Amino acid sequence: MRVESGPIEGVLLFVPTPHRDERGLFTRTFDAALAASHGLDPASFVQDSQSRTVAGGLRGLHGRSGAGEAKLVRCARGAVHDVLVDARPGSPTYGRRMSVVLDDESFVHLYVPPGLLHGYQALTEADVCYRIDREHDPAEDLSVRYDDPDLAIAWPLPVTAVSRRDLQAESWRRLRARLEG
Numbered sequence: 001m002r003v004e005s006g007p008i009e010g011v012l013l014f015v016p017t018p019h020r021d022e023r024g025l026f027t028r029t030f031d032a033a034l035a036a037s038h039g040l041d042p043a044s045f046v047q048d049s050q051s052r053t054v055a056g057g058l059r060g061l062h063g064r065s066g067a068g069e070a071k072l073v074r075c076a077r078g079a080v081h082d083v084l085v086d087a088r089p090g091s092p093t094y095g096r097r098m099s100v101v102l103d104d105e106s107f108v109h110l111y112v113p114p115g116l117l118h119g120y121q122a123l124t125e126a127d128v129c130y131r132i133d134r135e136h137d138p139a140e141d142l143s144v145r146y147d148d149p150d151l152a153i154a155w156p157l158p159v160t161a162v163s164r165r166d167l168q169a170e171s172w173r174r175l176r177a178r179l180e181g
Contacts, residue, residue, distance in 0.1 A: 001031055003038050006100070008086045009093045010113035012038055013100065014072075018107055027107045029074065030131070040111065045072065045131045053080070053122040056160030060119015061151075061169070063087055063142040068114025070133040078126030079103035081156050085144070085172075088115035089179050097151060102128070117144055121155045143169035 004013040014034070018027035032042035053059060060083065063069075073082065082102050086093045101123070102108055112118050120128065143166060146153065150172045 001028055001034055003034065006084075006110075007093070007098045008084055008096050008116065009091050010111075011084060011098065011116070012040075012111035014109035014111065016107045016109075018105075029107065029109070030072070040070075044070070044133045047130075047132045047135055049130045049132065050076070051128050051130075053120075053126050053128065054161055055122050055124050055126075056157045058119065058121045058146050058155065058159050058162050058166070060166065061085060061117040061144045061146055061148075062119060063115070063117040063144075064134070064137075065140045065142055066137075067134065068116075070114050071112045071118070072109050072131040073102065073112060073118070074107065074109045074129050075102035075104055076127045076129050077104050078122060078124040079105075080120040080122050080126050080128060082110060082120040083118070083153055084110075084112060085117040085151060086115070087117050087142070087175065087179060089176075091115070095176075097153060099153075117142070119146055121157060121159070123157065142175065144172050144175050145169045148172045 001016045016027045018025045035042045080102050083099045086096045
């Protein structure tokens with residue numbers, strides 16, 4: 001497994017090497033020593049979650065206020081177009097967006113540091129697994145509309161399903177004003 005830095009400060013991609021043979025494949029999905037060698041505390045991850053999303057379905061853009069939350073994200077089945085937005089006002093990459101395809105072929109894991117907005121669109125029916133460093137507190141939820149004109153995120157497929165919460169999310173401009181306030 002190798003580790004690559006993303007274009008947003010603090011974002012890491014953990015890229016495993018799947019071993020394939022006539023039986024199928026085997027791959028490492030987490031390596032505590034490797035995570036620690038890149039400044040992550042493996043013991044800090046306290047919750048694992050999984051979502052299943054229909055093809056074209058979209059989740060996000062979500063974040064947390066307060067101390068934020070760090071997460072390791074991977075796609076266990078199918079494929080997703082994963083998007084991050086840096087929502088940390090003091091960050092040198094504040095406001096920058098990035099995307100990466102996570103799938104069940106490459107098994108890339110995405111480390112999302114605290115303070116980023118995260119969302120994805122399922123390119124196929126997909127299962128996404130999250131390892132999170134804080135218990136969820138709904139009072140700290142942040143949401144920005146997936147189709148916000150200031151972010152202008154190019155989602156690869158027509159959106160087939162979005163939650164009511166995500167449809168009612170605030171604008172990037174409004175969240176920025178609150179964060180910078």
